[in-house]
Amino acid sequence: MDILVQPLNRVIRVAPGANLLEALRAAQVPMSYSCLSGRCGTCRCRVLAGDVLDGGRAQQRPLDGMDGALLACQTYLTGPCTIEVPAPQEAVVHRACIVKARVAAIEPLARDVRRLLLRPAKPLAFSPGQYAQLTFAPGLSRPYSMASLPGQELLEFHVQLMPRGRTSAHIAGRLRVGDAVRVSGPLGAAYLRPRHAGPLLCVAGGTGLAPILCVIRGAVAAGMRNPIHLYVGVRSPGDLYGLDWIEQLRRDHPALVAHIVVASGANPATQRRGLVTQAIAQDIASLHGWRAYLRGTPPMVETTTLVALGKGIDPMHVHADAFYMQGN
Template identity: 55%
Template sequence: MELIVQPLGQSVPVTAGDNLLAVLREHNIPISYSCTAGRCGTCRCKVLEGRVVESGQEAKITNPNEGQYVLACMSTLNESCVIEVPEPDEIVTHPARIVKAEVVFIEDATHDIKRIVLRSAKPLSFSPGQYAMLQFTPEHVRPYSMACLDSDDLLEFHVRLVPDGRVTGYIAERLKVGDSVRVSGPMGTAYLRRKHEGPMLCVAGGTGLAPVLSILRGALAAGMRNEIHVYFGVRSPADIYCADELASLAQRHSNLRVRIIVAMGVRDGAYRRGLVTDAVAEDLPNLEGWRAYLCGAPPMVDAATLLLRRRGIQPEHVYADAFYASAT
């Protein structure tokens, strides 16, 4: 039996029952990974020929691409096969950690969004755009994206309060400064690709702005000179937040363009009205060579993914971790 790894063209011998991630690591084949337990989704790869047996469940991620994707850490090889590892020059291998953190700041970002800032007892290494699992109590656990960088002293999260939500109800009514929070991560595949030199598109809906802010901060801090186009879509003017920060970043960095799109309730032309995907379609007719980061509710992510592929972005260059707002 053999395993052929594309786009590297590398072939390695395997034995029935071998774990795919273990084989890749043993032969120094570059692949991103973190938790090695099927939770973070980082080691996703594509099966081109042959079959592998995958166990466990993915983290709550919507993959916008086509094809038979598996998590290498949860996959067993039982026959010769060909796989494709994504972007071997952009791998991340942040070790999965569980750290204790303390709530140091809570504020209302909007009428239904809380900004929560934590101080971690130990550093948490992650790439801009990734997320973590926050455990406020054994019964109150939920994934949220970092809005900060791992070089910052504090961890920042944006939480939209869900009506009758179990976790967000706890956050709204009981969480206070000084409380302990267990942070597990990092997770997610929609992290900043630092080696890409072409234009970047970031589309955020609601608190999807949190990972987009992390991506922006990471790109600008690294001195990336790519054109960066940010589209931030909200339901109404009351749902806009961090507008001053976005404007300040755009003012300081000539390669950054920010557009805020409001679906309803706009008066006097204060903001552009409509759906964020319609705004992207109107402004950007050709996206060949671009990379896109989509952050928000699954319907927006799915609609944007279809649009961007029609506009010329390769499926493997559309990055999205879409979270379902269940009653939590």
């Protein structure tokens, strides 16, 4: 049975029922992966033609609205098909692991946001923009994105305090310096692609600023000179944080342009009123050749994705992980 792999334009022969990720690895097709269980979303690709058996839907939420999107590790080949994989030079492999860590600091960042610093017992390999599952006690576990860069001494996370959120309440009220935390990861497909030379659109809603800071910090550390357009959206000025970090990044990366968008109560001298989608629609005529990194709530990610697609961005160049607020 023949499988056409794009954009490599390679045909590989597999047996019916073969797992797609295993078939790609056996054929030495460069492919990102991590957890091998359908949780991390790293092995995302797309079916262009033909049929496959997609076993990942029960484990993975809809993949950002991308038509034909699937997870290679959860996909089984049932007939000839055409599969689109990310560019080979963008493949990363950080095997998922569990790292023990201790709380180094808990600091307020905004009205309902806390900065959590963890000291891991050993380094956690990840790419800028990914996230990890933090477990504090049985029943107290949530995914949070790294704001720190790989290789730094401390892992940094930004925690949104949620109404009736047991995990965030534990972090804000009961967690203490020195407490043990289990870090599982890395997870997520919205990691920095450092080989891209075109402009970057970086959009953060609320604590989505953490992974977006990590992406931009990673671009600076990698020596990327790309124009970067950063849009930070919050509901009110009291939800805003990280302005000093953004200013430092502007000094480090002169091609960074930052837009602070506040839905209500914006300071007209330094902020824009409205939604990030409205600001992007007003500012940018075309996103052809751009990469987009989107982090925030599902409605923000979904509407921003639609705006980006409407302005000509390649769907495979929209890198997004939405924050789902239900649960702990």
